[in-house]
Amino acid sequence: MDSKLTTLRDAVAELVRDGDTVAIEGFTHLISFAAGHEIIRQRRRDLTLARLTPDVIYDQMIGAGCARKLVFSWLGNPGVGSLHAVRRRVESADPEPLEIEEYSHHGMVGRYVAGATNLPFYPLRSYFETDLPRANPNIRQVRSPFGPEVVYAVPPLRPDVAIIHAQRADAAGNTQIWGLLGCQKEAAFAAERVIVVVEELVDEAVIRADPNRTVVPGLIVDAVCVEPFGAHPSYVQGYYDRDNRFYLDWEPISRDPAALDAWLAEWVHGVSGRAEYIAKLGVERIAALRPGPAPSGVVDYGTYR
């Protein structure tokens, strides 16, 4: 088994390039803030950032000047408010314009599916009688080859790099996820290069003992990075809860460009990596996010010789 274990610093240095289309997926759950911060630290520029819900991580990356374009379907600080660094650029080109390409959730999911399955488009029953196709000319009508029905189509999304946070993987990159699955699988299969960031590195035998839980096979993974609490302030099912205080605190920081710069200087550029960030947050804050137990039942795959 070839090991793909590396540091997040080396993975980003090698696999994320200026001008790339980058998808850091994860729907509320499993958002790789660790990788986003590493991309900011390495000062990548002119990225196209794709994500259903840009969340605080893309507000930080866009506020840091990493991106020229955003591809998305819901733009907000979930449960809290707005992403003001993104809004400044969209509403007043401050400090520079941000190109946007906007879909619905099903449209974004379908774009990854088309990318992952090597098809020229994904058909769906959305967008009828809305202004979205006018706002985005990549949302087009298509007639069924088997009858008169007309539906909408969206083009494949094939990121240069997908970055997937997960509970665990083995050194070969066989990756297991539970809880909200989001588009982790679709984004990984659609991408040219895949970085997996995990809470825990496990032995291959752990993966093989529960193959139904494998979402991303090592076959398509380029790098495996181990970063405990790498999804903070988002959450990892069974490991830690969302740090909602952080999301609330982000609102005033995001509103004020000087405060945002100061935050990036302290919490991103001012630390060497995730371990130092977590140490800076403090053990008490992290401990308070630990959930109580709710183990799954054990299934028996059986032995067949």
Place this chain on the structure above:
Amino acid sequence: MTERLSAAGGQGPASAPGESGFSRSEMMIVAAARELAGQRVCFVGVGLPNICVNLAQRTVNPGLELVYESGVFGARPARLPLSIGDPTIVTGATAVTSMFELFAYYLQRGLVDVGFLGAAQIDRFGNINTTVIGDYARPKTRLPGSGGACEIAINARHVFVIMRQSKRSFVERIDFRTSPGNLGGADGARIRREQGWLGAGPSVVVTDLGIYHFDETGEMRLDSLHPGATLAEVRGTMAWEPKVADPLALTPPPTAAELRLIREELDPEGVYTK
């Protein structure tokens, strides 16, 4: 959620509990939860719908199956979810799927009875804007966008809307159509049928002042006024002259049990009811 924050702006007196002992936000949440009686499967939108469905599950509809766009079917949240991706909707759920499966198999397949949405702007035909205020290319205010709302409005069998009324939110003409309602009115049903949409469109709008359903011309009609609200207030918080049912009903006030659930169990910090 921006919808919630912006819609709440400038309505101070509407939020405080009055002499009646309940606030208008509480009345709105209770009225919307009651509308879910008898429904089977509800797709839960961002913001206020979240507390309404959790109240309905504890009152009028214990068997209500909650569907969250994050990929959860049959959620049984132990605490009020902070967002539609909260881990509490996963633990104890019937099924957790990829978002592809959720949108394709559950929603587009036609398994959702009610899509429950919030909105920044709505017109008299129930067309919804959650994308921009002003011009799309240079918006005055950039709102979150569709999320799943566009396809929910098309594919859910019925759509429920919950939002506070104001001249800014109940408008003659929405700035952007994110989610289709009854389109231009009476033709809406025909267009939905001809284009093969599964959904019949919006069927109820619950606000802080009353409950609206849609008449045969596809237009919103005020059917019930909440206790303490007046017709003058209703007219003063929307951009068009509303149709009013005759006789106009009075919404039964929240029961002590409903208020206790909201205040003590679901939202003790007043996130949704402030």
